[in-house]
Amino acid sequence: MGADEELVRRFQRGDEQAFDELVERHRGRVYNLACRLVGMPEADDLAQEVFLAAYRALPGFRVESTFSTWIYRITVHICSHHLRKRRLLTTELEEYHLDGCVDHDPVNQVLRGELQDRVRGAIDALPYKLRVVLVLRDMQGLSYEEIAAVVGCPIGTVRSRLHYATARLAGNLKQYVEQAA
Amino acid sequence: MRRCAYVQPRLRAHMDGELTPGERLAVDDHLAECGRCREQRETLLRAVVSVRSLPVEEPPDHFGVNLHVRLASLRARKPRGWRAWVSRLRPALPARVPGRLGWAGAAAVVAGLFLATVLMSQKPGFPEISRWAGDSWVRVHDYSCLMVTTGIYQGRSREFKQKTWFARPGLYRFETEQDYPLVTVVDGTSIRHFIRGGDWQGRGPLLIVRPRTSSGDALPFPFGLTWPASPNLTVDALIRQISTTRDAQVIGTDTVLDHRCYRVRFDDVPPGGRQAERCTVWIAEDTRLPLRVERYRDEENHTVTTAADLDVNDRLQPSDLFDLRPPQGALVIHGDVDPHVFALKPSRAADFDSDPVGSARREIAWRAESVPFAAFAPQVVPEGYRLVRVRRSPGRWLDAYWMDDRRSPARVMRLQEQSGEVEDPPEVRGGDEVNLGSESLPVAGRVRQGRLPYPYCYVAWRQKDTLLTLSTAELGLEETLRVARSMRWVNPDDPRGTQEFVGPPLPERSSSAEERVATGEPAGAPRADAPPTTSSCEPSMVPETAEDEPHAPRAGGH
Numbered sequence: 113m114g115a116d117e118e119l120v121r122r123f124q125r126g127d128e129q130a131f132d133e134l135v136e137r138h139r140g141r142v143y144n145l146a147c148r149l150v151g152m153p154e155a156d157d158l159a160q161e162v163f164l165a166a167y168r169a170l171p172g173f174r175v176e177s178t179f180s181t182w183i184y185r186i187t188v189h190i191c192s193h194h195l196r197k198r199r200l201l202t203t204e205l206e207e208y209h210l211d212g213c214v215d216h217d218p219v220n221q222v223l224r225g226e227l228q229d230r231v232r233g234a235i236d237a238l239p240y241k242l243r244v245v246l247v248l249r250d251m252q253g254l255s256y257e258e259i260a261a262v263v264g265c266p267i268g269t270v271r272s273r274l275h276y277a278t279a280r281l282a283g284n285l286k287q288y289v290e291q292a293a
Numbered sequence: 294m295r296r297c298a299y300v301q302p303r304l305r306a307h308m309d310g311e312l313t314p315g316e317r318l319a320v321d322d323h324l325a326e327c328g329r330c331r332e333q334r335e336t337l338l339r340a341v342v343s344v345r346s347l348p349v350e351e352p353p354d355h356f357g358v359n360l361h362v363r364l365a366s367l368r369a370r371k372p373r374g375w376r377a378w379v380s381r382l383r384p385a386l387p388a389r390v391p392g393r394l395g396w397a398g399a400a401a402v403v404a405g406l407f408l409a410t411v412l413m414s415q416k417p418g419f420p421e422i423s424r425w426a427g428d429s430w431v432r433v434h435d436y437s438c439l440m441v442t443t444g445i446y447q448g449r450s451r452e453f454k455q456k457t458w459f460a461r462p463g464l465y466r467f468e469t470e471q472d473y474p475l476v477t478v479v480d481g482t483s484i485r486h487f488i489r490g491g492d493w494q495g496r497g498p499l500l501i502v503r504p505r506t507s508s509g510d511a512l513p514f515p516f517g518l519t520w521p522a523s524p525n526l527t528v529d530a531l532i533r534q535i536s537t538t539r540d541a542q543v544i545g546t547d548t549v550l551d552h553r554c555y556r557v558r559f560d561d562v563p564p565g566g567r568q569a570e571r572c573t574v575w576i577a578e579d580t581r582l583p584l585r586v587e588r589y590r591d592e593e594n595h596t597v598t599t600a601a602d603l604d605v606n607d608r609l610q611p612s613d614l615f616d617l618r619p620p621q622g623a624l625v626i627h628g629d630v631d632p633h634v635f636a637l638k639p640s641r642a643a644d645f646d647s648d649p650v651g652s653a654r655r656e657i658a659w660r661a662e663s664v665p666f667a668a669f670a671p672q673v674v675p676e677g678y679r680l681v682r683v684r685r686s687p688g689r690w691l692d693a694y695w696m697d698d699r700r701s702p703a704r705v706m707r708l709q710e711q712s713g714e715v716e717d718p719p720e721v722r723g724g725d726e727v728n729l730g731s732e733s734l735p736v737a738g739r740v741r742q743g744r745l746p747y748p749y750c751y752v753a754w755r756q757k758d759t760l761l762t763l764s765t766a767e768l769g770l771e772e773t774l775r776v777a778r779s780m781r782w783v784n785p786d787d788p789r790g791t792q793e794f795v796g797p798p799l800p801e802r803s804s805s806a807e808e809r810v811a812t813g814e815p816a817g818a819p820r821a822d823a824p825p826t827t828s829s830c831e832p833s834m835v836p837e838t839a840e841d842e843p844h845a846p847r848a849g850g851h
Contacts, residue, residue: 128368135360143352156353160360160606167367231343249309250344256311275305282340 116179123170131170135163138180141252142187148235148247149191158194162187177261184252184262188244195240234284242277245270295319297330304334308341358432359606365552365579366605419541422555422576429581430532435460438603444596451596459528464615473636478617479505482745485617486632493624493698499635500619501626502702504749506720506741531583534561535574544573549584550601552577580605626696627747627766628705629720634682634694645680653693654783656683661785663687666712667757673779675772678706702747704766706776713758720751720764729754729778738777742770752777 116137122130142162146155165186173182235243241263248254248262256274260267300323306312307320324331417425436459443452458466465479476487484503491499535541541559548554554575562569568590575585582605589595619625626635644652654670661668664685674680674695681694692709709718717739724741729752738754750773753762761780765773 131364135357139352139356139360140349143356144350147350152350155350156356156359159352159356160363163360164363164367167364227343228347231347235344246344250341251347256306256309271306271311272302274309275302278305278337278340281344282336285340285343286336 114178117175120170120173120175120179124173131167134166134179138183139163141180142183145184145187145247145252146191148232148251149188149240149243150194151236154194158190159187161190165190181258181261184248184254185264188262192240192244230285234281237284238277238280242273242280245273246277246281249274294326295323297323297327300324300327300330301333304330304337305341308334308338355432358429362429362432362580362582363606365577366603368551368579417543417555419543419557422543422557422581423535423541425581426576426583427532427536430528433459433461433582433605436528436603436605438600440598440600442596442598445593446596448593456602458614460615466614466617472633475632475636476617477632478615480615481505486630487617487619487623488632488636491632491636493626493635493703496622496624496698498620498623499626499632500617500623501628501630501632501635502746503629504743504746506629506743506749506751528583531574531586534572535559546578547575549575549577549599550603552579552584554578554584624698625702626698626705627702627749628694628696629707629749629751629764629766630694630705631692634684641680641682647679649674649678649680649695652680653683653695656680657691657693658783658785660685660691661783664689664691664710666710666759668710668783668785669708669756669759669761669780670783671708671776671779672781673776675706675768675776681705704768706763706765706768708780709762709764711760711762713755713760715760717753717760718751718762720762721753724751727752727754727774729774740770740774756780757782 116134119130119134119137123134139159143155143159146159146162149155150158162183166183169186173179177185235246238246244263245259248259249256254262256267256270259270259274263270300320303312303316303320307317312320324334436457438457440455440457441452442454443450445451453471454469455471456468458464463479463481465477467475467477467479469475473491474489476489478485478487482505484505486499486501486503488497488499488501491497493499535557538559538561541557544556544558546553547556554577556573556575558571558573560569560571571589573587573589574583576582577584583600584603585597585599587595587597642652650670650672653674657668657670660683665688668691670693675697677697677699678695679697681696683691683693685691690709690711692707694708695706697704721739721741724739727738727740728735729738730736736754736756738752740750740752742748742750747767748769749764749766750768750770751762751764752773753760754777755761761777763773763777763780765776
């Protein structure tokens, strides 16, 4: 049994501290995923929402999937709900302010570079379903099978969404990527 | 060889090694022959590399603390008790005591656990708890709870319930049905009371808009109910008090709403108060926020307020929570008006409308004997104003309201009288000095004006042994001072008082600007002819009852 699953069982037996350990183990990844799905300013609150939802639901969690898959699924769902409310799901690149969710700290801007800002903007401009699979794959390092479990779709769907996501991203970034290359 | 249309949708999976062996072979064969697809693969690869090269974002420093506070709110709702305690302990205990250890071994295990528990439960001192409370409070951006206050007030048993919401920076909402349904919303410039069932001569419901003049400490959040000797106490004020008080002690631990709490006790004069009281605060070990406050003044005045249904940093608050707009047909009233004045629907005499000066003098005279200071009434009331109500708290204060409801919003003028020993009201602190008497018989006063949420004036001064405060809405400074200068002592034995005026000469209708001079007379100095002072009580913060029991003239109602 993995460390996460052991912590889950401890929590289900009433050990509150086990949940704190789960938070500690996963907060970075959840925050990062939320950052890429909704943007940095709101990721903080939404990542907290994810753990609050997990806290409520964990007593009924049956460990049929891994805890990380489960918490990613909650994150994707909460971010989707949030974006739906904000009607940003279909925002296109040309409508999007490329620096819309970029850290405006000038030092950070210099350090991270314009290309990174463009990449963030291009990711944010993807339709939500494509953005999710791209981020889960390229930023969270999940396999296609794990992505399918998180998103709740067949592996073939993951493969085609990833193809479209990468192709759109490459098209949007072509000019900058080639300049940087 | 496969065609480009077959290969290109598989390029991404090819890069990720997620193709079947047959597919990978087909793509490999195609790429060996097709330059365009190789170029396409390179383009995709560069895009993937650019995404993977993005830096990992770290959660901000406050993430853990905020989450901790919010989780604590959830945890408070979970069933607890000895079963939960046992279940938490169970994982630490061996499933069964190994046979070869026997009872001695079992005893050693229990002793070890006990020792570990003792070592792990080192109690923090007051400085740590005080600092934690401050750190935790600054991280609260919104907050809601049900406040339940029970205790003895003026020797009588009382209980109050109030639902409160708070959002930074400085938005408050209170709901109570203690005496009648009342919603109060406080923002940066105003205090608004919505009285759903209120009416004024067939017009209603009522929305009262008061200027937010005094400090936030006077707002009843969230422990601000019921105290006769001090303003209401907010969490802000409580945290400040905890951080500045000396000789505080941690007197033990206790459980409030399933939260383990530190009990902190200190004796202190509360912010804005005059008399020391013993304050005990329960500060939750997990959220580090106060959950209960006990204030003890004497056997006849002591209350305990507990926060229940606590939600901290819960972003699910409705967006219109602090947006209190009057419904269609509501009567909007501008003025520093206690909502009880209109909600409790007092009976009015016929001459309240026709003779606002004479009727006020009569009503004030009728109550003058029950207050330990000389009572005053105006000889001048602005045109169009009629008397709404005169109230008194026996031994403590007296107030009167006039209203001009010929237009909307209606405007209210309020006169408040207290013992001259009471400090100047916060509404005039920092205001201009003004002479309300004459050069030969000066009466020192202090006046303060504001423009939001509408133009308003406060003027406070002392005559005989009485502190008088007059507040007006949209009346103008000159007219306000004209009313203040017309104030005359009311002889309880001669309510009409035609020959018993003691105050300065009746002012003429003239500008007061040139009369603003500092006077040498010490504020509050009683005159030789003043009746003896028997009490120095301040206005109460307790809702009045239908019998005209004490009420908060300054605070926001309940």
